[in-house]
Amino acid sequence: MLDFRTEHILETTVVRVTGEVDLGNAKMLERELLQRATNNHLILDLSGLAYLDLSGVRALEAVQAFCQAHDRAIVLANPSLPLRRLFDLIDLGQRMLIFDSRERALAHFQPNTGNPR
């Protein structure tokens, strides 16, 4: 079961996902994120994700492709250590920005608001 909490902060949409992502619901993750990526840059807060596999990564890459095609960005924030390990194994950081906190991700889009980088 996946749960999505969405906040709009200036020109960004912050989505906090809670649950586990595997083959059974990766398409749902992709669909839900695409619905929320219509207008703004997207920050995906991963702090509530207990598990994510490569099917979930493929969903994130599909959302990233959509965002890039529409001149927007998706960045990841707050991955747990196991998620960070997977991202490092597949060099995801080479293709997608990954921040240790939501504040740092927000500061990436709003560099003049005094938020920490």
Add this chain to the structure above:
Amino acid sequence: MAWDITFRFDTTPEAMRTARKAIYAMAQGVGASDVDVHDIELAVGEALGNAHHHAYHDSAGVLDVTVSFHGTHLTIAVRDYAGKVRSLRALPETLPTPSEGRGLYVIRTVMDEVTLGRAADGPGVVLRMVKRVHWRPAVP
């Protein structure tokens, strides 16, 4: 302490999730570190997904998963029963592109020993994954 447990299921998302969580709990039960437990869970999830995709072309098919613990090594063998003879991919030593499939690379990287071969006693393929664990008895 030594044991072997085999369970059989169809590759539905629910069954694969249940198997993954069961093996996660087994890894915790033999005293694997948190990092190793998560590595084992990731490898198992990818192995089941690989079998579902490559053996059964994203339809539900039968898997036997055997988990064995013999003192210092946790071994997980995932066996499919796909009847068609198919070519086996080599275990990649470097990170493949996303379109080439990264599952076997991830499995090979997080586990200590991985072999992929045809089943000896019939149709199908066996992916065998080993993780060294240093068992510590539970504190009473």
